Amino acid sequence: MKILVCIKQIPDTSDVRWTKDNNILREGVISILNPSDIYALLAAKSIENADVTVLTMGPSASKNAIKRAFCYVGNRGILLSDKRFSGADTLATAKTLYWTIKNYIKEFDIILTGQFAQDGDTGQTPYSLANLLNIPNIGYVNKINYINENEISVTSVKDSGIYQYKGKFPILLSFSKFDGKDYIPLAKDYIRAQEIKIETINADVIGANLDEIGIKGSPTYVYKAFKPQNNRVCKFIEPCELIGEIK
Amino acid sequence: MEILVYIQIKNGEIEDFSYDLISYAREISLNAKISGVVVLPYDSSVNFELLNKFGADKLYIIRTDKKEFDKTQNGGYITELVKKINPEIFILNSTTEGREIAPIVASSLNTGLTADCTKLEIKDNKLVSTRPTYGGKLMASILCKKTPQMATVRINTFKKKEFEKNNSLEIEETHFDIKEKELEITDFKEETGCFFELENARIILAGGMGLKNKEGFEKLKHLASLMGAKAAGTRKAVENGFIEKKYQIGQTGTTVTPDIYLAFGISGAIHHIVGMENSKKIIAINTDKNAPIFNHSDIGVVADANGVIDFLIEKYKN
Known part of the structure; x- marks a missing residue:
């Protein structure tokens, strides 16, 4: 079974600080592996006889995210790194992943991703990628019910209810949780992770259409960014006065 | 200008937040044509009368031959409709259903999509979509270079309201032949x-x-x-x-x-x-x-x- 896990290195959003002119201070912010990607990695780890490739896009420092992923699972790592990829919105990102899978990775049975990246929180890339690859996808997955050579059954929890899906390969699954065996990486996993060579490839290698990647290939752009407004002024009262306020 | 709004149905009724979104579309652009789109199984009937009161001019009904709870593949049908009518803007509620359909439509049409917005505005005939990002620490207003300009809108962003209307709701039924992805829902438990x-x-x-x-x-x-x-x-x-x-x-x-x-x-x-x-x-x-x-x-x-x-x-x- 060939499995591809797409991951993302993100800034730790609990550690965001501001400059004097109300901009986000990007320097010195700690990078972490996107939390819901860990569910995808745990899912990959739970599948027996799997050949697991970990794929990410980003600057060379994103190798750390792949190494972090290797602590859970994986025997091949691919980093898409090219300044022509930078500034990509979800569509340009999905296309970049699409060309990588179609022209470079070629063979796969299952693609696993996290449901959302905690920094952007759009949750759009997995759906766009599956659509471009013209394969079925299931979102909000939190459990693999069973998997065999021919099919996979999963549980997906959406706001409308709980769904049991059955699909054939190739398929893309995005995880919002993982109801299965947890794993805390051990020292030996960190050592193993350092020893796996990571392939770093650029836009030419994947045969990307250069007009459709990075900032050039992104239909959306940020027109302005600002700090959320807050106009409330708090009046402090005693607990016994509370009842009068709840009306 | 036409603003297309995805209408969500549950148990044969329009979800309240779909009325909210129709009203929001009307509110941000009083002169635009506000249209709803709904994907309905062949055997289902829904009362659409109220859409007009809350701001809609038109409703596109796409008939399919699938089961009601299988909403995951509506994206394919809507893509075909959007290709046909070319609205400037297409918006959906930021429910799981909306957030699954929207990126499928956007990537099929090669256009941009802004997720989970808390504010929409029309400026110089362009859609400005504002959303929290960086875990809510930063607000970003986003524009799109292509059409349709797409956004999903967070529930409770706007409450439905009645608009004075002098026309009634125009309804157009349509059908598209789509090859659905091979995927089976083996069980569904409704849990609101x-x-x-x-x-x-x-x-x-x-x-x-x-x-x-x-x-x-x-x-x-x-x-x-x-x-x-x-x-x-x-x-x-x-x-x-x-x-x-x-x-x-x-x-x-x-x-x-x-x-x-x-x-x-x-x-x-x-x-x-x-x-x-x-x-x-x-x-x-x-x-x-x-x-x-x-x-x-x-x-x-x-x-x-x-x-x-x-x-x-x-x-x-x-």
């Missing part, structure tokens, strides 16, 4: 979750780590039932198993706008604030008078949240 429970609550009592344990949350739920309110919690409280995930308020949970929001033992992390900051009145109870929650509150009580809950339970019992 709190998504809609909290959405409609007039008073919400939310608990944070200041309630200390599951027992604290049991008391919170007890108080909520005495007050006719709904109990909810922060992400940390959910992660600690004090309250179910479906009652989580904040960036990765539900966004609520009740008349009164009581925050018990919540420090006020920004990812929580973005889920409740548009509540009418916010009351916070916390032992730390410097807790950030007070910066987002109208009324503050510096006290132990558990003690205040006990006090209120006694009061409401009488």
